[in-house]
């Protein structure tokens with residue numbers, strides 16, 4: 284019978300796509316975050332799969348409720364790395380039989396609307412604009428398998444869907460030429476990509492919550508370039524955009540590695556940086572049938588943006 288030849292080799296469950304919006308009012312000066320949260324659990328949950336034993340199941344509905352509860356009570360809710368760590372720590376601390384929590388947080392962009400003030404542009408105290416489709420991402424794993432007072436956290440963070448384009452200083456030559464090759468070498472082309480970045484910190488020990496309701500989550504001193512350093516995400520976005528703009532690109536591969544190296548060199552506790560860069564092709568339109576020249580790469584003016592297929596260039600740089 285089939286149940287004799289297979290075993291449960293992996294099990295993890297929880298809630299996905301929990302949408303959370305939080306406002307923090309500092310008088311008339313309001314702060315907001317909007318998150319998409321995923322919270323998954325591992326532990327002694329085997330019998331829920333193998334014996335239909337729900338007594339070991341923290342309902343995914345409860346996991347959703349805990350997510351909203353922490354969005355209310357956590358002093359760290361405005362910083363996605365800290366909120367994710369607080370939520371994951373809460374989950375493994377609250378339930379004796381849950382040994383690992385995996386929390387991902389995607390933060391949507393909401394920036395203050397600039398308005399004209401007496402001395403130039405000012406940020407509005409409570410009106411915001413979605414000024415980009417890119418998201419800030421955080422992924423944490425809190426591991427309590429060595430004991431509830433010896434929590435180890437692995438954290439990665441990054442960016443998704445950061446759409447960029449440049450109209451020159453991108454070339455692609457010297458690639459393999461054989462009977463399958465139709466691509467022409469170009470010393471000048473449009474380069475466009477939707478940037479996904481994920482950088483990883485070395486695992487850290489997390490102090491277990493000290494109170495009975497596991498609501499406490501003490502934050503240690505801010506080590507520069509560590510997960511506690513709130514400037515890391517801003518530096519990573521800035522470095523990514525600056526390298527994209529200023530690198531005289533020989534290929535997506537070479538530009539990617541330059542970006543990843545800069546992330547590692549600027550952040551002392553980042554162990555690795557991974558990018559996934561689709562090469563979103565823009566094809567010069569052939570207008571020679573009209574007697575119009577539009578195919579010389581540096582002079583082409585009309586392009587056909589191609590949604591699919593795209594190249595997909597990925598790599599990870601790791602600290603030596």
Ligand SMILES: O=c1[nH]c(=O)c2[nH]c(=O)[nH]c2[nH]1
Pocket residue numbers: 455466533534535536562594596
């Ligand atoms: O930067 C690039 N890398 C490639 O690997 C590749 N392949 C291709 O067709 N165009 C490009 N461009």
